[in-house]
Amino acid sequence: MLPARPFARTVLCGLLAAALSLPVIAAEPAWVTKSNTNARVLLNVLAKYSPESASNLGVDGYDEQIMDLSRDQFEATNRDMRAAIAELQKRLRVETDSKVKQDLQILIDKAQDQLKTSALQRKYFMPYHDLTRMMFGVVRATLDPRIPKARQQALLVRLDKYTGLAKGYRPVTELAQERLQERLKANKNLLGPYKGEIEQSINDAPTLLKGMRELLAKSELKGWEPRFDALEKQLTAYNARVKTEILPRARSDHRLPPEVYADNLKNFGVDISPQELISKSLTSFAEIRNQMQITANLIAKERGFRNADYRVVMAELKKQQIPTEQVMPLYAERLAALEAAARQQKVVTLPERKAVIRLATMAENAAQPAPHMSPPRLIGNTGEYGEFVLTTGMPPDASGKRLVFDDFTHQAGTWSITAHEARPGHEMQFAKMIETGVSTARAVFAFNSVNVEGWALYAEAEMQPYEPLDGQLFALQARGMRAARAFLDPMVNLGEITPEGVKVFLMQDVGLSEGMATQEVQRYTFRAPGQATSYFYGYQRLMETRQAAEVALRGRFDRQKFNDFVLAQGLVPPALLRKAVMEEFVPAQQKGAAN
Incomplete structure (x- = not known):
């Protein structure tokens, strides 16, 4: 890419x-x-x-x-x-x-x-x-x-x-x-x-x-x-x-x-300078890391771990790897649990149909190493489904060595990636867009990573409170990785850190496997330089818009209605979404409350 x-x-x-x-x-x-x-x-x-x-x-x-x-x-x-x-x-x-x-x-x-x-x-x-x-x-x-x-x-x-x-x-x-x-x-x-x-x-x-x-x-x-x-x-x-x-x-x-x-x-949708992006994300990563440590302390106490450092606690939890034949059944369970929580907590309006999750082939691992969703047609679609494709590692290198991911095949790591790629993340994002009749301009030509990935990271945050403690730790890790991307990608492209330094940081401070860290470095250096910053930036802009709506509506703010409204807008840029929320959603909610 x-x-x-x-x-x-x-x-x-x-x-x-x-x-x-x-x-x-x-x-x-x-x-x-x-x-x-x-x-x-x-x-x-x-x-x-x-x-x-x-x-x-x-x-x-x-x-x-x-x-x-x-x-x-x-x-x-x-x-x-x-x-x-x-x-x-x-x-x-x-x-x-x-x-x-x-x-x-x-x-x-x-x-x-x-x-x-x-x-x-x-x-x-x-x-x-x-x-x-x-x-x-x-x-x-x-x-x-x-x-x-x-x-x-x-x-x-x-x-x-x-x-x-x-x-x-x-x-x-x-x-x-x-x-x-x-x-x-x-x-x-x-x-x-x-x-x-x-x-x-x-x-x-x-x-x-x-x-x-x-x-x-x-x-x-x-x-x-x-x-x-x-x-x-x-x-x-x-x-x-x-x-x-x-x-x-x-x-x-x-x-x-x-x-x-x-x-x-x-x-990719980032409209601030690399330097400003680095400054914002460094601060955010430090704050997320503090939350990770607080959560790791609770897990260590709960499970009797001698060392409560968040890196050590994550390494211990990663040891609970799932046998290959149990990966897909477990992801189906995670999806069902997330859907139940979303309905019970009125996070977003969910469809009744099932979402699809499958393991990637070796060739798909090579084509796109990170977990992703495979889309059907955007134009002329008659009801085809999307697929959450769970990748399993990097393809073998010239020596035959293969770097396998352990990031998404352990018990605690399955929650946040399901919320991101399936529901209420990307799958819901595009499904709602088509349900409400969004235009080709908003479905195809407004498509950029900020407009897309901001929602998926926001969806992770929406579901984090309803996940078990270990799932919450890895939800924080996933958010921390997105913040780290937003300073590592520009820093490596500005020559402020080496690719090897990026890999070491991701493995030691974020807790990624060598395979996942390797594909991240490739993303920053040649697969899609700049793209990785979009998750953090899109999430920040969406959270700003939500907070502005909450301040305007106070006790009348309805999370489910807000999330449904955001999804119904399609892939509009953050400024246009903010305008729609403040000029359409907020007045409609105020009017409804007055009546």
Whole structure:
């Protein structure tokens, strides 16, 4: 998940890191219908330059199309993006509906941000494509059981085009290499990708290729074998060239140019400086750590532990690892307990349908090491479900060593991650959004990590009081990790701490396993520099809004109504959410109390 990726893939990768589960879809309000017509202007640009992303979102008509690497698309993309902005600005000038106007501004802001990001990537970096990881994403998304069988057949057409077996097409591996050499010829001083990223890509490639073959073998597609054999051969050769030609050019310094890192933060939704973010999160981490120690003292006394240091207490609790065959049943129990507490305590309105949790495959571990939700289509969805995917560790490295996570497979560690990824976290967030008929602008183009992850961390905090004491300790650990991310990510990108120093801090002071700490370092340095800060910042902004509503309403504040209202807004930016709460929710509650 790199900022170097084009707009369409940037949007898609953000979506893949989040939770989504859709209930029965409500009738679409009139303002949403009008807004979605406007969103089509930008969706058309997305579909033209990244049809794989468009079809994954649910846009019809692009299942058999592939990205065009036959020529440099930079100028053409910018031209179409500027034309889209001009059209959207024209519509904004005459629009009278306040919500449609807000959505038009969301669309314009997203397109303008992309123009800036594309210019920065063009200025600094050579165009490197991790094609094996990209192809795995396409295969996995297309063969997802939630996708209709008829649409899955399109994968065969795409494989023919990727491999050059289709008439008029050449292997995408050759085209990617040509575009790389073209840009290097134009500017020999372009920065290469970070060395650690290339090494990880080379290391993960066999696992991802195996994962693709397994997915195809389980599918009902006929005649995939020769197509995939050709693709596998081409990707293997491409990865060999990456090792011999790109790896020597890779930069040893993980740090991004300052304006690129600042742009990353903005795209993820963080609108303050790295220095201010560091200051806020350092203070917050210290306060959370104090709460962790208080809770650890209570647990040590309760269980007779001789050493009450929170690090030691967490290490002792982590020893209660769950046998593999009992992991999923235990998570089902945790989900049921959280749902019961949410209903009894009136935290949020829950649906009656079940949420889905499953263990990740080895290839999914390689593609996205952290636990996550796998979303169904966002557009044209007819009731497909989302899945909470529980990852189990890092893929084996070049020596065969595999770093297994122990962070989510012990008794106490199962509570908070379930609240975050399932209910009342991400799963509820997106389900409620679709239930209330949220527009494409708010579901897709307003999607950034601050708007998404703030709710999930808030959901963890909402459920913490109703968890057992050991669960509460690891809920605090999870919140402390998010605060630590918000200073470690900018510090490592500003050169104030080394990647190894980050790993040591996460293992010793936060209590993460080596595998979890390793994937965190990768996240900060090359998977998604800046993204990890969004959890802390989004949570803070949401808590500010809630507290403002509580101050305004005092005894009339209703937590369940507030949480339902927040979810119904979709993925609006914090400032827009604050405006909606103070100008719509608070007056409505005051009026209701007066009546």
